[in-house]
Amino acid sequence: MLSYQHIYHAGNLADVHKHSLLAWMLDYLTAKDKPVSYIETHGGRALYDLTAEEALKTGEAAQGINRVKHWFAPDHPYIKSLRQTTEQAGENAYPGSPLIATQRLRDTDTITIAELHPREHNALELALPSATCRQVDGFDMAHSMLPPTPRRGLMLIDPSFEVKDDYGTIPAHIRKYARAWNVGIIMLWYPILTSSAHANMLKTLAKDHPDALRHEVRFPPARPGHGMVGSGLFIIRPPFGLAAEAAKLKTRFDALN
Incomplete structure (x- = not known):
């Protein structure tokens, strides 16, 4: 399906949850003088x-980063990426995860991003000339x-x-990824919906990867009738200190409810 556009x-x-912990992990990885591979399946x-018509139509940024930016210290890696983005692209610019990765990583690291949607892929290539951006199915790219x-x-x-089948097929993909890349950090984001569509997927993932970190936050719907009421991360081989960082973030989200 090629209809989804994250704008x-x-x-x-959910972006605040995902991007703040991603930025923290990337800074953790780059603290050592060893090269890193970064792979993203849906860039x-x-x-x-954030002032684009599409973004204003939902108003989700107003309920998100524009409301909670004060949660993070000025030297937090997420805030560093937000600041770098606005300095380079204007005060209303917001970085997606591929841009956060290029900002937090180094010239010695490799970045490979998949995005199947033609328009989104073209924009991705323009935004990230130094990364490898592929217009392919992200799950297949990771296997390859x-x-x-x-x-x-x-x-x-x-x-x-x-694609509703994703809930059923993702555990098998991740099982193979974790076996093929037995030292890599594998991070899955999933929405928490009023329908609990993620529940069976998480049961399978937890059974397959009992040592993984499952971190979920809840928040009020962005607008009446909106089905997403939380954000989840399932992280295989979480780096040291991530659980504490995630727990600190959760206290902030809990205060919203």
């Missing part, structure tokens, strides 16, 4: 204008390149879940 949701509370356009070189690194799996 309608950029900067929402989007990487750079978003694991284990990567360098072997140390992180993969973000961030599908739209508009």
Whole structure:
């Protein structure tokens, strides 16, 4: 399915959850003088204008990053990426996860992003000339390149879940990824919906990867009738200190409810 465009949701509370912990992990990885591979299966356009018609239509950024930016210290890696983005692209710009990755990583690291939507892929290539951006199915791309070189690194799996089969097929993909890349951090984002569509997927993932970190936050719907009421991350081989960072973030989200 090629209808999903993240501009309608950029900067929402789920992005705050996902992007702040992603930025923290990337800074953790780059603290060592060893190269890193970063892989993303569903990249989007990487750079978003929060005053675009699509973003204003949903108002999710107003309920998201524009409301909670004060949660983070000025030296938090997420805030550093937000600041770098606005300095380079204007005060209403917001970085997607591929752009955060290029900002937090180094010239010695490798970045490979998949995005199947033609318009989003074109925008992705324009935003990230230094990254490898492929217009391919992200799940297939990951299978084809694991284990990567360098072997140390992180993969973000961030599908739209508009393809309902994703809930059923993702555990099998991740089972193979974790086996093929036995030192990599594998991070799955999923929406928490009023329908609990994610529940069976999480049961399978938890059974397959009992040592993984499952972190969920809840928040009020962005608008009446909106089905997403939370954000989840399932992280295989979480780096040291991530659980504490995630727990601190959860106290902020809990205060919203």
